[in-house]
Amino acid sequence: MSDQAVSLPRLNEPAPDFQALTTDGTKSLADYRGKWLVLFSHPADFTPVCTTEFMAFAKRQDAFAALNVELLGLSIDSHYAHIAWMRAIKESFDVEIGFPIIADLDMKVAKAYGMIQPGASDTSAVRATFVIDPNGVLRAMLYYPMSNGRSVEEILRLVKALQTSDVExxxxxxxxxxxxxxxxxxxxxxxxxxxxxxxxxxxxxxxxxxxxx
Missing domain, CATH: 3.30.1020.10 (Antioxidant, Horf6; Chain A, domain2)
Incomplete structure (x- = not known):
């Protein structure tokens, strides 16, 4: 087990910049300027808990879009593994994954966002979720262990609450x-x-x- 310190981004400061290959081509943080972004990591493709989470995000993608929110997944898997997993989810569960997934084999994005937690794994990202506002500012972070899936409804609720607080x-x-x-x-x-x-x-x-x- 590594004793390497984990560097975490900080709330209400600019989110770490990135440019990465995804299943929809190269994406950068700047591409989401003017929109809210939910960036979320998962430990690995073709794993059951991650599959349930991705299907839940996909089923609520329209609800996020109605709030001007884009979704962006990430794991330390290859570009082709992501594509194969997306196709398998469609074939096995009839759920279309309509958002891109970052292929972070070099772990640059995962390390910048503190997704690598040595107490859990040195080579897999934990279940981390980051809510970034239209100005590129990190507004919320949620971390879950590898064994337990997130509540997508809670993330959606949190975005609604943040947007309401900003306006009101x-x-x-x-x-x-x-x-x-x-x-x-x-x-x-x-x-x-x-x-x-x-x-x-x-x-x-x-x-x-x-x-x-």
Whole structure:
């Protein structure tokens, strides 16, 4: 087992740049400028947990697209292995994988994004997910172990929450869904805290107020 330190990108800073071969040709981070990007890694092609995840992403691709979100997969497998796996998923499960997959044999993208976790494997990417905004800024990261699949619905929900927070300048509570009340930022001064209860919000305490959108 390697004791090599894992370098992770940081939230609210520019996402690591990349240019890589994919099943749709060469792609770079700049290609996604102006769109949200969900970049996600998986340990290996032709493995059962990864297959369930890729099918779930494929089935929700239209829902992501409606939010101006592109999907981009990655594993440390060859370009041709990716193509063969995509074809096998179509033949065996009748699910079309409509998004590109990065062939990261040299592990450049995986290492830049901290997808290689020596405690799990030195040669395979863990189940990492990165949400990058239209300005190329990393907004969220989620890491899962190799043994357990991600919830694609949670990733979709997270993107909706991030976009709502950007537009409305609010925060969202646990398990928030569109249509639920949102959290108003707490007052920044003692004077503002004293008047918060009269501002028309649903205020439980000076620091905890919600409103409808």
């Amino acid at each position: 300048k609010i925060a969202t509570p646990e398990a928030w869904q569109p249509g639920d009340d949102v959290i108003v930022p707490p007052p920044a001064t003692a004077a503002a805290a004293a008047t918060r209860g009269s501002e028309g919000y649903n205020t439980v305490d000076w620091y905890f107020s919600t409103r409808k959108l």
